[in-house]
Amino acid sequence: xxxxxxxxxAYLMLLLPVACFALFSVYPLLWAVKYVFYYYDGLxxxxxxxxxxxxxxxxxxxxxxxxxxxxxxxxxxxxELPVAFLLALLLHRQTRGGxxxxxxxxxxxxxxxxxxAMVLYLLLNPYNGDLNRLxxxxxxxxQPVQFLAVGWTAFLSGIGLDAWQNFGINMxxxxxxxxxxxxxxYESAAIDxxxxxxxxxxxxxxxxxxxxxxxxFLSILGTLKSIGPYLVLTNGGPNYATENTFLxxxxxxxxxxGSVNYGYGATVAVFTxxxxxxxxxxxxxLTKRMDYH
Amino acid sequence: MKRTRSAIRYVFLIAAGVLTLIPxxxxxxxxxxxxxxxxxxxxxxxxxxxxxxxxxxxxxxxFSRYFYNSVVFSVIGAGAVALMGAMAGYVFARTDFPGKRLxxxxxxxxxxxxxxxxTLYPRLELAVEWGLNRHIYTMPIVGIYGIGASLFLYEGFxxxxxxxIDEAAVMDGAGYFRRFWRIAFPLMTPITTTFFLLEFIQEWxxxxxxxxxxxxxxxxxxxTVGVVEMRNMGDGAAAWNLLMAGSAISIVPVLVLFLLLNxxxxxxxxxxxxxx
Numbered sequence: 001x002x003x004x005x006x007x008x009x010a011y012l013m014l015l016l017p018v019a020c021f022a023l024f025s026v027y028p029l030l031w032a033v034k035y036v037f038y039y040y041d042g043l044x045x046x047x048x049x050x051x052x053x054x055x056x057x058x059x060x061x062x063x064x065x066x067x068x069x070x071x072x073x074x075x076x077x078x079x080e081l082p083v084a085f086l087l088a089l090l091l092h093r094q095t096r097g098g099x100x101x102x103x104x105x106x107x108x109x110x111x112x113x114x115x116x117a118m119v120l121y122l123l124l125n126p127y128n129g130d131l132n133r134l135x136x137x138x139x140x141x142x143q144p145v146q147f148l149a150v151g152w153t154a155f156l157s158g159i160g161l162d163a164w165q166n167f168g169i170n171m172x173x174x175x176x177x178x179x180x181x182x183x184x185x186y187e188s189a190a191i192d193x194x195x196x197x198x199x200x201x202x203x204x205x206x207x208x209x210x211x212x213x214x215x216x217f218l219s220i221l222g223t224l225k226s227i228g229p230y231l232v233l234t235n236g237g238p239n240y241a242t243e244n245t246f247l248x249x250x251x252x253x254x255x256x257x258g259s260v261n262y263g264y265g266a267t268v269a270v271f272t273x274x275x276x277x278x279x280x281x282x283x284x285x286l287t288k289r290m291d292y293h
Numbered sequence: 294m295k296r297t298r299s300a301i302r303y304v305f306l307i308a309a310g311v312l313t314l315i316p317x318x319x320x321x322x323x324x325x326x327x328x329x330x331x332x333x334x335x336x337x338x339x340x341x342x343x344x345x346x347x348x349x350x351x352x353x354x355x356f357s358r359y360f361y362n363s364v365v366f367s368v369i370g371a372g373a374v375a376l377m378g379a380m381a382g383y384v385f386a387r388t389d390f391p392g393k394r395l396x397x398x399x400x401x402x403x404x405x406x407x408x409x410x411x412t413l414y415p416r417l418e419l420a421v422e423w424g425l426n427r428h429i430y431t432m433p434i435v436g437i438y439g440i441g442a443s444l445f446l447y448e449g450f451x452x453x454x455x456x457x458i459d460e461a462a463v464m465d466g467a468g469y470f471r472r473f474w475r476i477a478f479p480l481m482t483p484i485t486t487t488f489f490l491l492e493f494i495q496e497w498x499x500x501x502x503x504x505x506x507x508x509x510x511x512x513x514x515x516x517t518v519g520v521v522e523m524r525n526m527g528d529g530a531a532a533w534n535l536l537m538a539g540s541a542i543s544i545v546p547v548l549v550l551f552l553l554l555n556x557x558x559x560x561x562x563x564x565x566x567x568x569x
Contacts, residue, residue: 007388007390007391009468009469009470010384010387010388010390010469011390012469012470013380013383013384013469013470013473014380014381014384014390016377016380016439017377017378017380017381017439017440018381018396018439018440019439020373020377020437020438020439020440021399021400021403021438021439021440022439023419023435023439024416024419024435024436024437024438024439025403025438025439025440025441026399026403027415027419028408028411028412028414028415028416029403029406029408029412031414031415032408032411032412032415042418087306087309090302090305090306091306093302095302095306099555101306101310102559103551103552103555103559104310104313104314105309105310105313106551106559106562107313107314107317107548107551108313108316108317109562110494110498110547110548110551110558111317111498111544111547111548112497112498112500112516112517112520112543112544112547113498113500114498114500114517114520114521115320115516115517115520115521115540115543115544116316116320116544118520118521118523118524118536118540119316119319119320119537119540120316121524122533122536122537123319128331128332128333128334128533130319130334133334164313164316168313169562169565172559172562172563173563173565175563176563218565225407225409227409227410227501231500231501232500232521246409246410249408249409249410249411250409250410250501252411253410253411253413253414254410254413254414254504254505262414265411265414266411268411269408269409269411270408272407272408272409273406273407273408276407277405277406280405
C-alpha cells in the first residue's frame with residue numbers, strides 16, 4: 001500500500017511511454033531474434049529451422065558483397081569530414097555573416113533526402129539531364145555519361161549526394177568542438193609563433209577530445225547503418241553495384257517478391273546489428289585515449 | 294596581408310555557399326518552368342514563369358492530400374514522442390522507482406542496436422492486425438518509439454530545474470500529475486519546442502515508414518512517397534515539370550521552418566554532439 005502511494009503515480013505516468021517503447025522498440029528486436037531460427041512466409045507457414053538461416057547467410061555472396069559496399073559507402077566521411085572541418089575553422093573566427101553561412105551549410109541536412117535523390121536522378125539522365133548538358137557544353141565529355149547505368153559512377157553519385165546533405169551537420173559539430181577550447185590557448189600559441197597549420201594540428205584537433213571522438217563515431221556508424229540515397233537513386237542497381245547491406249535488408253522484406261522467407265531477412269539484420277555493435281565497442285576501446293578531459 | 298587573408302576566406306566561404314545552394318535553387322526554379330523548357334535545357338532561371346505545374350500537381354495528382362497527410366503524420370509522430378519524452382524524463386529526474394536502472398539499460402541497448410528497415414516489418418504486421426494502417430491519424434502510431442535519447446535530454450533538463458518548485462507544490466497539495474502538467478511541463482517549453490521541431494523535420498523527411506505503411510492505400514501517402522512515385526507515372530520523362538513542382542512542395546515547408554526558426558533548430562542540432 002505504502003509502495004503504491006510512493007511509486008504509483010510515477011509508474012502510471014510511465015505507462016504510456018513504456019508501453020510504446022515495449023511495443024514499437026523492443027518487440028521488433030525480440031521478433032527479429034526469434035525469427036533467426038524460423039522459416040516464416042508472413043502468412044501461414046512458420047516452422048523452426050534451427051541454424052538453417054544462419055548457414056544460408058554464411059554462403060550468401062550477395063550479402064558479403066553488400067557489406068563491402070556498405071564499407072565503401074562509409075569512405076564518404078573522407079570527403080565529408082575534411083570539408084566540414086575546414087569550413088568550421090573558417091567560421092570559428094569571428095566572421096561577419098557567420099550565422100548566415102552556418103545556416104546555408106546546414107540547409108541540405110534538413111531537406112528530404114529522397115526528394116533530393118529524385119532530383120539528382122533527373123539531373124543525371126543521359127538524354128535530357130542538365131548535368132550531362134552542362135558537361136557537354138563545357139566540353140568535359142563528348143557524349144552523355146550514363147551515370148546510373150555504370151556501377152562505380154552510380155555509387156559515386158550516391159556518395160556525392162549524401163556528402164552534400166551531411167557535411168553541414170558535421171561542420172556544426174566541429175564548431176561546437178572548436179568553441180570548447182579556451183581562447184587563451186590560441187593566444188599563447190600565437191605568441192610562441194605557431195603557424196596556422198601547427199595550431200590546427202597540435203591544438204584544435206587534439207583538444208576537441210571527446211567531441212571529436214563523438215563526431216567520428218556518429219558519422220562513421222551513421223553511414224554504416226544507412227541505406228544512403230540508393231533506394232531511390234538506383235534501387236541497388238546496376239547489377240547490385242549499389243546494393244549496400246541496409247538496402248539488402250530492406251529488399252529482404254519489402255521487395256514485393258512472392259514467396260519470401262522473412263526469417264532469413266531477420267537473420268541478415270541481426271547478424272549485421274551484431275557486427276555493428278562489435279564495431280562500436282571496438283571503436284570506443286580504441287579511441288579511449290581521445291577522451292582525456 | 295591580413296586584409297587579403299580575410300578576403301580569401303570570404304571568397305572561399307561564398308563559393309562553398311553557392312555550391313551548397315545551387316541544387317536547392319535548381320529545384321525551386323525548375324518547378325516554374327514549362328516541361329518543354331525543362332526537357333530542352335537552358336539557364337537556371339525560367340524563360341517563362343508558369344504556375345500550372347503546381348496547380349496540376351496539387352489538384353490532379355492529389356498532392357493536396359499528400360501535403361495534408363505529411364502534416365498530420367509529422368505532427369502526430371513528433372508530438373507524441375515529445376510528450377512521452379517529457380513524461381519519462383520527468384519521472385526519471387524526480388522519482389527513484391524500482392526498475393529504473395533496468396529501463397535505462399534497455400533504452401541504451403535499443404539505441405545501440407541497428408536492425409535498420411527490418412523493424413518495420415513486425416510493426417507493419419501489428420498495424421495491419423489492429424487496423425491502424427487504414428487511416429492517416431492512426432498510421433503514425435506504430436512509429437512512436439516511446440523512449441529514446443529524448444529521455445536523457447529531458448532528465449537532465451528537469452534536474453536542472455531544481456526540486457524546490459515541486460516541493461512548494463506538494464505543500465499546496467498538488468498531485469504528481471498536476472505537478473507535471475501545471476508546473477514542470479510549462480517550464481520545459483524551450484526544450485520541448487526544439488525537440489518537437491527536430492522530430493517534425495525528421496518525420497516530414499521520413500520515406501520508408503510511410504512508404505511501407507501506405508502500400509495498398511494510396512490515400513495515405515505522404516509527400517515524400519508521392520514525389521518518388523511520380524517517376525513511375527505512365528509517360529515517364531514526359532512529366533519532369535510536375536516532378537519538380539512536387540519536389541518543391543515537399544521541400545519548401547521544411548525550408549521555411551528552418552529559415553524562420555533557425556536559431557532554435559541549429560541550437561537543437563548542435564546539442565547532438567555534446568549529448569552523444
